Amino acid sequence: MQLCLTSGVSAAALSTLSAPRHRLPPASVAAFAAAPRRLRHSCSTCVKAQAVFEGPTGSGDEPLPEQPLAGSSPILEVERQTERALTYAGLTALLGVSGLVLAAAPATVVQFVWATRPSLFVAGVARITGALVLLAAVCANCLKEAAEHERLPSDTYQRLNLGLMWWGVGTCLALWTAKQQPTRLALGLCTLLLSATSFHAAMTVQETSEGGLNPFFLAKRFLSSLGNLSSYHNTGRSSIVPLYGYGLAAKGALAAALAILLQGRLQLAQAVTAVGVANVPAGATAAQNGLLLVPMGTLGNAVARVTSVGYLLLSLVLFILKDAAQRGRLGASTFKQLNIGVAVVGITASSSVAAGLQAGFIKPGLLASWKLGAMLAVTCLTLFNYFAAK
Numbered sequence: 001m002q003l004c005l006t007s008g009v010s011a012a013a014l015s016t017l018s019a020p021r022h023r024l025p026p027a028s029v030a031a032f033a034a035a036p037r038r039l040r041h042s043c044s045t046c047v048k049a050q051a052v053f054e055g056p057t058g059s060g061d062e063p064l065p066e067q068p069l070a071g072s073s074p075i076l077e078v079e080r081q082t083e084r085a086l087t088y089a090g091l092t093a094l095l096g097v098s099g100l101v102l103a104a105a106p107a108t109v110v111q112f113v114w115a116t117r118p119s120l121f122v123a124g125v126a127r128i129t130g131a132l133v134l135l136a137a138v139c140a141n142c143l144k145e146a147a148e149h150e151r152l153p154s155d156t157y158q159r160l161n162l163g164l165m166w167w168g169v170g171t172c173l174a175l176w177t178a179k180q181q182p183t184r185l186a187l188g189l190c191t192l193l194l195s196a197t198s199f200h201a202a203m204t205v206q207e208t209s210e211g212g213l214n215p216f217f218l219a220k221r222f223l224s225s226l227g228n229l230s231s232y233h234n235t236g237r238s239s240i241v242p243l244y245g246y247g248l249a250a251k252g253a254l255a256a257a258l259a260i261l262l263q264g265r266l267q268l269a270q271a272v273t274a275v276g277v278a279n280v281p282a283g284a285t286a287a288q289n290g291l292l293l294v295p296m297g298t299l300g301n302a303v304a305r306v307t308s309v310g311y312l313l314l315s316l317v318l319f320i321l322k323d324a325a326q327r328g329r330l331g332a333s334t335f336k337q338l339n340i341g342v343a344v345v346g347i348t349a350s351s352s353v354a355a356g357l358q359a360g361f362i363k364p365g366l367l368a369s370w371k372l373g374a375m376l377a378v379t380c381l382t383l384f385n386y387f388a389a390k
Helices: 001-016 027-036 044-053 072-106 107-112 122-147 155-176 184-208 215-226 240-262 297-327 331-357 364-386
Strands: none
Touching: 027 240, 072 107, 072 122, 072 184, 072 364, 107 184, 107 297, 122 155, 122 184, 122 297, 155 184, 155 297, 215 297, 215 331, 240 297, 297 364, 331 364
């Protein structure tokens, strides 16, 4: 009986050796042999292991459906977020220093950029431009923090990115199309900084937005960000005062930008008799109505066009704050920073208007009083929400 069993086993072994076998890689064979008998896989499982070892049977250029692509790697995405944050940090520093210097010494900066000594009035307008550049630096810092916390795809930061992008493009156009051109060195430096700001904001919009860099989509998105200023729906978490305050301030900033660009309602004076004031011909008379008692001239028009583009950015920031007030989110760090940025613009603009009234560049009257009062009201509103909003 034992002999029969032995011969039977030998015959089965010989038949197994002579039959065709599945070729397994050495690693699979070693794992199969080392595993306990109750955990060994069947032959079909070994064939699957061989298929995984040798790769897909189709085209070698196409990965398996379940394999993640290289672009969606979490490590690469973290590195990209770090790059965005570092770039925004660099832009924040450059824009902050530029705006601070322009706001502190406007006459010196204007003389360097345009090689012309400005009047006190033009220097006051340039000081407001410096405050608006500081507001752009605040926006870049908010985007830096959003990149660090993976919040760039949200609507607030999409609007800030679009605002920075179009602000850079618009300021470049204002400088390049001005009747009085800046010097080549100054124009090159300004174009480099503004182009870097617009390019990085545009690339971030492309990577975090569904529409990419389609110009029609970007223009529509930007206009929609500026729109909806007439919506004052009050929610349970919002206060009606900041809701109306930010909305009306956004409308005022937008109207000021359009007025400067079109030179319509301002009714600028043609000229006045003045000695030692640049761009003012002697023997001219002042306008009887309007805000200004001195002409802006070619240099003043060039500086004012740059300021008007900054007012467009200001109106966008005010709309973002209005939206935050409607949602009861003014206590968040982003909106606190935007509030302090708008407050700096309001303080600078109101001080420039007050200096113009004292120096005789701005005509005293209802229009000047309304402008000064509106700036002070916006400043008080933003400072209050900076300290009190939770």
